[in-house]
Amino acid sequence: MQKIVEVQNVEKIYGKASEKQFKALSDVNFEVKPGEFVGIMGASGSGKTTLLNILSTLDTPTSGQVKIAGEDITKLNNNQMADFRANKIGFIFQDFNLLENLTAYENIALPLALQNRPVKTIKPAVMSIAEKLGLEEILNHYPTELSGGQKQRVAAARALVHEPSIVFGDEPTGALDSKSARALMDTLTKINREDNVSILLVTHDPFSASFCDRILFIKDGEIGQELKKEDVSRAEYYQEILDSLGTFAE
């Protein structure tokens, strides 16, 4: 089966050759299969955001290869990267990043409009994803009129509406209370199962991580350990994560 994400020998060094340099990622290798729900955990400063930025073409690796949906994204030019993000990737950010001057509906429709999809197809697509995420009632609201949890679900809808190959999230539950966090993770799990959407999340939070199929632990820019869910329940998996975090930190 084709892989959705393939990362080979990726290295990221910040700072120009003349300045003080900092190696944020060294020799990172992993892959994500279609329909997988993968989490990335690690201490602050371990390189999670750096990795995610590279995967989502917002930044380029110093060396190594990244393939997404079979395409080597390190070889794209700026315009191709933009197109790639618009077509193949969905984003969920920690601070929602909705446009306050657009309604929920318009926010969700934005990626489709950006791709210049036929106008007739936009409404059905938005309505169907809104229904899945339970947003029908609030489509005409502006973001300021929504709660944090609702905002994040709108953001999730925006990340999913154009049926991307993979959805990236950088601490999507970071700004939510535990109840909203749980609702969001439930929704993402449902979408992952039912629609076979691949998801890659960066998170600090073991509870959110326990919804994943597999967790990669990253430390000082290197992937140190991998924890698969296999057949255990979510509660047990949560415990396993806590244990790993304890040992991994040492």
Add this chain to the structure above:
Amino acid sequence: MLNKLALSGIRHRIRDYSVLFSGLMIASAIFYMFMSLATNQTFLSSNSPAAATSFIFGFGIVLLAIITIVYVNYANTFLLSMRQKEYGMFMMLGAKSSKISRMIFVETFTIGAISTVIGSIIGIFATGLVSRWIISAMDMQVKHFNSFYLPALLWTFVFFIVIFMFSAIRNSISLRRSKVLTLLKRDSQPVKIKRNGVLKSIQAVLGLILLAIGYFALWYAGTNPGFIYLGIPVALVTIVLGTYLTINSFVTAVIVMLKRNTNYSQKGLNNFTLSQLSFRINDYTKILSMVSMMFALALGAITVGLGFNNQIDNVVNGQNYYDVQVINPDAAQQKRMKSLSIKTKDVYNYKTDGKKVYYRASEFKKQPVGYSQIDTKTMISSTKTTNNPSKNTNAGYELMNTRLPDQRTMEVGFVSDSAYAAMNGKETTTVLVKTNSFKNNLATIKSISKAEIKRYPALKNAGGDKYSAYTLINGFFSGLEFMGFFLGIAFLAMLASCLMFKILSGANGDVKRYNMLYKIGTKQKVLRTTINKEIAVLFSVPAILGIIHVLMGLQLFTKILYKPYANIEIPFAIFIVLYLGYYFLTRYLYKKIVLK
């Protein structure tokens, strides 16, 4: 410690601060430019015959002061929008709010003082440059004008120190009052658009009615000069209000309409642009109306100034039919005349016996003499020719001015060839030339006139030729024209920078939006086009309304100016070029702030 932090904050945002500084410098430079003219009473009284001039300039000072205050206010908002997050953070970390408010006070005031001093120096140079340019481009004669004028400088300092004092106080109070959280989050607190269809339609209708009343008042005051002192204030009030209501209702209506049209709005970033605009328009209505009014006034000032220039031609052509007159031409004068593009050249001889002058009637049969006359009703001049100058006072007057001064008051006779030949008196030859265009031959005409005065010093004070009339009238109208130009350019520069600042002060809040659009896959090119479009709309709304105001406003001058709409494309072109310059500058700066 905090001071050091604050300073390093400035260093990090040096680009934003340079925008702020240059903007404030423009403001004080323009204010100085205007004051150098407006406070110079000697200049005003020696260049304008009208008592209204002082009134107009007083009015101008008030207007410019208001704009400047609004302008500094926007610049100040721009400053606050940059700084509040940082100061909010200091407060969160435990800095006392009194300390913070003192810091913002010092910062605002220092920025104001530095930019006023540098701006005034720029203003002095700019005044010299602009005035020299206007004077040479328009062949003007302007007396008692100095680019450095101490009272103007002092006024500029006093005025700016006072408004910066107020801004500084305001900033420090507003920082002291705000909660830390609001400071930290201010960017993300959007204004909610109020949508009230009925109210908007009432506004639209009312706006149009007010505009109609205003335009009518202008037209009425133009045709009934007695009504001017009532008509102008009425027009000002109604047009200001009408503009405000029209922008508020119509522009919003157009945006809503475009948004509803999904075929348009759901393409690319159109919907985003429309939403940006609809949020902005609410916030911008006041400034857009102000800018469109100022735009109209500035454009009006230049148009009317140029109208006086057209007046020069009309009046000069009403004075003399012939462009050049030479008495007993010598070789040098003949040579000069050869380089004119001649339409008609008439040569008349006369003899004088010391009491009367005698022309040969036959010469006028062969070459009819031209003369000009002014219709006293329309003030429009026309030219005619006649074979019989003895029966025509206008032609007689024209001929009179072609003679030497001591022969002008003598009685004139037109005699037969034989009678003329029998006379003993000294014979004088006058060569009269009408060229294809007085303006195009001006340089040669001037040299011929100067040479004539050398040859016949009596002509120096008596004049009589067209060039002397031109010098006199040009001097008279140049002052007015110069004021119009100067006023217009100063106003335009001010209002366009006002608009620029208003737009730029929103830029900091837009950084996140554009960054997000970039992240979800919008190409840089598309982002740029979106920004260009948005700023283009914000610039064109006041420009369009302003142009309509001017076209209507010129009705006011139908009685005062000869053809107020003639050559209107010149001031419009100057304006559009300057205004476009501001548009491009704004969008360049905006993109520098918003895009990586």
